[in-house]
Amino acid sequence: MKQELERYPVTGRFLMGRTRYVLDESGKQALESAMANVAEYPAGTLLAARGEIVLRSAIMVEGFALRVGGDAHQRCILGICLPGDFIDLHAFGYGPLDHDVIALGAVRIGQVDHDRLLDHVLDKPQLMRAFWSATLIDGAIQRQWTLKVCQFKAPRRLAHLMCELWYRMDMVVLAAPTGFHIPLTQADLAGMCGMTAIHLNRALGELRRLALADFRRGVFEAPDRLRLEGYAQFRPDYLTRTLPDTPIPSLRYLPENTKM
Amino acid sequence: MKQELERYPVTGRFLMGRTRYVLDESGKQALESAMANVAEYPAGTLLAARGEIVLRSAIMVEGFALRVGGDAHQRCILGICLPGDFIDLHAFGYGPLDHDVIALGAVRIGQVDHDRLLDHVLDKPQLMRAFWSATLIDGAIQRQWTLKVCQFKAPRRLAHLMCELWYRMDMVVLAAPTGFHIPLTQADLAGMCGMTAIHLNRALGELRRLALADFRRGVFEAPDRLRLEGYAQFRPDYLTRTLPDTPIPSLRYLPENTKM
DNA sequence: CGTTGAATTGACACCGTTCAACGACAGTGG
DNA sequence: CCACTGTCGTTGAACGGTGTCAATTCAACG
Numbered sequence: 001m002k003q004e005l006e007r008y009p010v011t012g013r014f015l016m017g018r019t020r021y022v023l024d025e026s027g028k029q030a031l032e033s034a035m036a037n038v039a040e041y042p043a044g045t046l047l048a049a050r051g052e053i054v055l056r057s058a059i060m061v062e063g064f065a066l067r068v069g070g071d072a073h074q075r076c077i078l079g080i081c082l083p084g085d086f087i088d089l090h091a092f093g094y095g096p097l098d099h100d101v102i103a104l105g106a107v108r109i110g111q112v113d114h115d116r117l118l119d120h121v122l123d124k125p126q127l128m129r130a131f132w133s134a135t136l137i138d139g140a141i142q143r144q145w146t147l148k149v150c151q152f153k154a155p156r157r158l159a160h161l162m163c164e165l166w167y168r169m170d171m172v173v174l175a176a177p178t179g180f181h182i183p184l185t186q187a188d189l190a191g192m193c194g195m196t197a198i199h200l201n202r203a204l205g206e207l208r209r210l211a212l213a214d215f216r217r218g219v220f221e222a223p224d225r226l227r228l229e230g231y232a233q234f235r236p237d238y239l240t241r242t243l244p245d246t247p248i249p250s251l252r253y254l255p256e257n258t259k260m
Numbered sequence: 261m262k263q264e265l266e267r268y269p270v271t272g273r274f275l276m277g278r279t280r281y282v283l284d285e286s287g288k289q290a291l292e293s294a295m296a297n298v299a300e301y302p303a304g305t306l307l308a309a310r311g312e313i314v315l316r317s318a319i320m321v322e323g324f325a326l327r328v329g330g331d332a333h334q335r336c337i338l339g340i341c342l343p344g345d346f347i348d349l350h351a352f353g354y355g356p357l358d359h360d361v362i363a364l365g366a367v368r369i370g371q372v373d374h375d376r377l378l379d380h381v382l383d384k385p386q387l388m389r390a391f392w393s394a395t396l397i398d399g400a401i402q403r404q405w406t407l408k409v410c411q412f413k414a415p416r417r418l419a420h421l422m423c424e425l426w427y428r429m430d431m432v433v434l435a436a437p438t439g440f441h442i443p444l445t446q447a448d449l450a451g452m453c454g455m456t457a458i459h460l461n462r463a464l465g466e467l468r469r470l471a472l473a474d475f476r477r478g479v480f481e482a483p484d485r486l487r488l489e490g491y492a493q494f495r496p497d498y499l500t501r502t503l504p505d506t507p508i509p510s511l512r513y514l515p516e517n518t519k520m
Numbered sequence: 521c522g523t524t525g526a527a528t529t530g531a532c533a534c535c536g537t538t539c540a541a542c543g544a545c546a547g548t549g550g
Numbered sequence: 551c552c553a554c555t556g557t558c559g560t561t562g563a564a565c566g567g568t569g570t571c572a573a574t575t576c577a578a579c580g
Binding site: 051067069070074076078079090095096098099122125128129131132135136138139140142143144145146147149150151194237238240 | 311327329330334336338339350355356358359382385388389391392395396398399400402403404405406407409410411454497498500
Binding site: 462 | 567568569570571577578
């Protein structure tokens, strides 16, 4: 994996641990060279605004960003971009964004104009396949967020969110065995769980009381990961889109999966 | 549009009113011939089961289906398939489903094996593009559902859902100017809004009391569509993925500043 | 006519919001 | 060093939306 990051410093985390194997070396290189225009932005930058017709796409290289929906009265966080995630791939050629994307801390992103990206995509079907795959995973995550808000109460909602983030950080080699670091505030977490910052604080207090997890100033730690996942009823299938020990029929002919 | 349905009786509603224009006649015909294997199933049929590796995809020709997540104890409805929607396109080659799909009333669907569909897709990039587009629209809808559950209380949640369904029915030429028909129960609506059937009943009562909408035995009717959409703060942009040509709906039916 | 599932209503407990106040901490400038 | 300041985190109390349980009515259908 470190090899992958050295070889593809901008796009090396794209789909890492998931369906990155649909790309061969030429596909990875085409993507890497396409996204080579790297820029840095400070915390709070509006990376993409709702209603705006996006003419270029960007991939998160370092840092994080939040997808923010709703109005000023009731801001709601609809998703989070980790390193390796595309920021606005779903706007690629299909109209304006329906939400804002705001940098969470300082970020470094790789950018490309849509017309240039389109050339690559038409030239290499595996790229469009990878992009489609990425948006499918985003969709699965979104379904899970809907489900989470619908069926869990506050403490379990928070626990489930942290389990998901832990897995996603794991897949892009940014997590430790005991937890991970991410510059979120309790208000951000509340927005992601569909509740008030005050109530999130109480939910977090409950997790602390149960000795399941802790989160202070951007540092998440859990003493017993399995116990936390059990509490949250967390099943990571939806993140990986693969079934353990079972090959994916349609993709059987493709190159070997990078082992995880 | 009727012409389109006569020419493509199985797939004519696919992306109708949205990005169907990315397909030319040859693309439409390739799709129509691929999905030609039409079958009918009675109400309640499990059209696709979670955890199962899907080897074929299906498009809804006539009837409806619900995407059901969660366990038996707390069933949650994550989405709904209307005529023209693919039932399991997001599982095309990318692993097992994360939810069940259950027929709502009797359905007629067109099916195709994945390997055959894959041939078509590799042969015609416009097909993959259309499929990608369809899953992007699904993703936008899913984001909106998350948002809806997070920021609205029961009555507005229900109103927003009905506005969305009305638009989607419109786009596949199944709605009337005063409403539409869809064989949902109040329990189904409750599952889609993330609340109890009992509470949904009260939310529906509130909409009736406000003379905004009515729903009885599968028949939805609203005397003043614009007023309903204003109440629900409904903006259809996310469904069409094109620039809105309508002005921002009036907010005058909203209550005061507080939580909505 | 009886059966069945859906819709409706009331009483009550609980979860989450709201408002208010306070505490902890980092950065800044004296 | 200190005071000042703003953001974030924490806590308590009151309110209201929503879930739960129970009972009743209604519509559809054999």
